Amino acid sequence: MRRLSIGTSLKSIMLLWYTNFRPMFIQKLIEGIHAKKTPLCVGLDPRLEWLPKKIIDKCKNKYGATLISASYAIIEFNRTIIDAIAPLVPAVKLQSAFYEQYGPAGMQTLLDSIIYAKKKGLVVIIDAKRGDIDSTADAYANAFLGETDIFGKNKSCYDVDCMTVNPFLGKDSVRPFIDVCKKYGKGIFILVKTSNRGSADIQDQKVKGVTLSEKIACMVDTYAKENKENKYGYSNIGAVVGLTFPQVAQKLRKLMPHSFFLVPGYGAQGGDIRGIKYFLNDDGLGALIHSSRKIIYSYREQKDGEENYLTIVKNAVMRAKEEIRQYV
Amino acid sequence: MRRLSIGTSLKSIMLLWYTNFRPMFIQKLIEGIHAKKTPLCVGLDPRLEWLPKKIIDKCKNKYGATLISASYAIIEFNRTIIDAIAPLVPAVKLQSAFYEQYGPAGMQTLLDSIIYAKKKGLVVIIDAKRGDIDSTADAYANAFLGETDIFGKNKSCYDVDCMTVNPFLGKDSVRPFIDVCKKYGKGIFILVKTSNRGSADIQDQKVKGVTLSEKIACMVDTYAKENKENKYGYSNIGAVVGLTFPQVAQKLRKLMPHSFFLVPGYGAQGGDIRGIKYFLNDDGLGALIHSSRKIIYSYREQKDGEENYLTIVKNAVMRAKEEIRQYV
Numbered sequence: 001m002r003r004l005s006i007g008t009s010l011k012s013i014m015l016l017w018y019t020n021f022r023p024m025f026i027q028k029l030i031e032g033i034h035a036k037k038t039p040l041c042v043g044l045d046p047r048l049e050w051l052p053k054k055i056i057d058k059c060k061n062k063y064g065a066t067l068i069s070a071s072y073a074i075i076e077f078n079r080t081i082i083d084a085i086a087p088l089v090p091a092v093k094l095q096s097a098f099y100e101q102y103g104p105a106g107m108q109t110l111l112d113s114i115i116y117a118k119k120k121g122l123v124v125i126i127d128a129k130r131g132d133i134d135s136t137a138d139a140y141a142n143a144f145l146g147e148t149d150i151f152g153k154n155k156s157c158y159d160v161d162c163m164t165v166n167p168f169l170g171k172d173s174v175r176p177f178i179d180v181c182k183k184y185g186k187g188i189f190i191l192v193k194t195s196n197r198g199s200a201d202i203q204d205q206k207v208k209g210v211t212l213s214e215k216i217a218c219m220v221d222t223y224a225k226e227n228k229e230n231k232y233g234y235s236n237i238g239a240v241v242g243l244t245f246p247q248v249a250q251k252l253r254k255l256m257p258h259s260f261f262l263v264p265g266y267g268a269q270g271g272d273i274r275g276i277k278y279f280l281n282d283d284g285l286g287a288l289i290h291s292s293r294k295i296i297y298s299y300r301e302q303k304d305g306e307e308n309y310l311t312i313v314k315n316a317v318m319r320a321k322e323e324i325r326q327y328v
Numbered sequence: 329m330r331r332l333s334i335g336t337s338l339k340s341i342m343l344l345w346y347t348n349f350r351p352m353f354i355q356k357l358i359e360g361i362h363a364k365k366t367p368l369c370v371g372l373d374p375r376l377e378w379l380p381k382k383i384i385d386k387c388k389n390k391y392g393a394t395l396i397s398a399s400y401a402i403i404e405f406n407r408t409i410i411d412a413i414a415p416l417v418p419a420v421k422l423q424s425a426f427y428e429q430y431g432p433a434g435m436q437t438l439l440d441s442i443i444y445a446k447k448k449g450l451v452v453i454i455d456a457k458r459g460d461i462d463s464t465a466d467a468y469a470n471a472f473l474g475e476t477d478i479f480g481k482n483k484s485c486y487d488v489d490c491m492t493v494n495p496f497l498g499k500d501s502v503r504p505f506i507d508v509c510k511k512y513g514k515g516i517f518i519l520v521k522t523s524n525r526g527s528a529d530i531q532d533q534k535v536k537g538v539t540l541s542e543k544i545a546c547m548v549d550t551y552a553k554e555n556k557e558n559k560y561g562y563s564n565i566g567a568v569v570g571l572t573f574p575q576v577a578q579k580l581r582k583l584m585p586h587s588f589f590l591v592p593g594y595g596a597q598g599g600d601i602r603g604i605k606y607f608l609n610d611d612g613l614g615a616l617i618h619s620s621r622k623i624i625y626s627y628r629e630q631k632d633g634e635e636n637y638l639t640i641v642k643n644a645v646m647r648a649k650e651e652i653r654q655y656v
Contacts, residue, residue: 067485097460097468104435129494132457136425137425143428150398151393168494196497198501201498202495202497212530
């Protein structure tokens with residue numbers, strides 16, 4: 001007979017709570033979209049050289065030209081941006097590379113930004129595009145979505161709501177992410193068709209009459225069906241599909257009816273928002289539209305824009321929301 | 329007329345030195361292989377639960393069950409392993425995921441391990457499998473191989489000799505890594521055929537009669553030819569090809585004659601070392617064989633192995649070197 005200790009029972013109850021009652025990523029996201037009346041996701045991609053001079057000068061004078069100083073400048077900038085946009089949009093996406101380039105201090109800034117954005121009620125996505133073989137993929141999934149075992153105790157590290165995943169290593173490399181999503185109610189967006197021109201080199205290649213993107217889309221749909229457990233009919237397992245390829249999106253939408261698309265390419269990358277209809281389902285949902293540079297650095301396009309950078313950023317969000325509203 | 333300031337001249341001279349006189353990754357690697365008489369590369373992949381109990385207890389007692397504590401335990405373990413293996417092998421490979429799972433403190437441990445391994449004369453490879461669109465790929469390349477602009481001054485962050493790159497986003501996503509390699513004399517291994525079973529899902533798919541791996545191999549060879557500037561005839565641009573697929577390697581070797589292969593799959597993943605001949609060129613070079621668990625955790629297979637874990641690890645390296653020697 002199986003003996004249940006109090007510890008085991010508690011663990012089971014907590015797992016039950018996690019898997020059944022904790023709001024899942026996709027539910028939080030859809031409710032955020034409804035509350036903020038927009039599927040716009042703002043990218044928090046720090047570029048030190050573009051930050052307002054007063055923030056730069058303050059940190060440089062205090063800590064010198066160091067990685068630590070850079071990290072302080074970025075978190076100060078991020079906090080002001082998060083405060084400004086949190087009432088306006090449902091989600092933020094943090095591009096891991098732009099934090100990694102500042103070393104371990106940059107990763108601390110990433111973590112601080114995540115914690116701050118979550119506190120402000122935003123759904124937080126990390127764009128890390130990780131992908132690796134089984135045990136390594138498991139470590140990545142636990143680092144960003146789940147928990148790491150520290151001397152027998154489980155500790156969460158970055159604890160974001162969702163992350164992007166690269167499927168190049170195949171199904172067994174994606175599986176650990178799916179399992180962690182199930183366990184913790186988190187989400188992933190699997191790269192299906194990226195927004196860059198070079199995506200054609202591999203993703204558009206035809207295999208037995210279908211493109212590799214379409215093949216991966218079928219894989220995503222299989223996972224999505226396994227993970228469709230909420231009242232909205234959407235799964236925690238989504239796909240990245242660039243706004244720059246609306247015709248491709250039209251096909252992919254049919255192949256992945258249960259998946260949300262994370263849609264990069266709007267704004268600086270030149271994707272045309274009029275094509276967004278091809279990314280949506282009939283319910284008007286299914287696309288989370290991402291813009292970064294065009295919003296958080298919008299003040300750089302105006303003379304003396306740095307003086308009122310938060311007002312200009314808020315206006316850029318409002319303009320983007322209005323533009324999206326016309327076509328969604 | 330173009331005015332040259334002293335600053336500009338100095339910059340040009342330094343760039344000349346970087347690109348022409350600084351030992352390049354591939355040169356350091358090949359000379360290391362000759363000096364240590366083996367193409368074995370040891371993986372430093374921390375798994376807290378497998379570390380010797382005395383290291384664990386020391387850190388746990390001092391700092392509690394925290395991420396910081398975990399990081400101290402790992403760097404202590406890594407230093408002892410590096411000291412033990414540095415006279416025996418030319419290179420170490422650090423799997424980024426196993427450090428990322430311990431948060432920013434884990435990234436500090438990664439950096440400390442890199443610095444220590446370089447000080448001990450080892451070629452240092454980071455297995456990060458990064459891949460993203462242009463400006464983001466540039467940030468990744470600068471984070472790990474190049475330098476980041478901090479308030480107008482260039483600072484290197486992780487500064488490893490070489491990293492792994494995921495080509496799923498296409499040529500324009502790989503190009504920034506190539507450029508940074510050229511500028512700083514660094515190297516990359518592009519994923520061509522990974523060691524896991526699931527690699528078949530995408531990499532083995534046939535496009536116009538050739539597999540996607542073969543198609544990527546041709547891309548790697550194009551880059552390799554651009555970057556073949558040393559006396560050994562090998563390029564800084566290499567490929568990842570798993571030991572688990574010797575028949576595939578035989579084909580890929582012909583497609584990428586100027587590239588070194590980073591060969592995972594030896595040891596715990598079950599690749600058969602007898603197949604290594606298919607990974608080599610006629611000069612007996614061309615493969616860097618990677619093993620992690622079977623070496624650095626070899627003491628776990630013996631009763632009371634933790635007592636003399638460094639001796640056991642050294643013996644495991646010697647055994648692996650002897651086994652490889654028979655077939656290389």
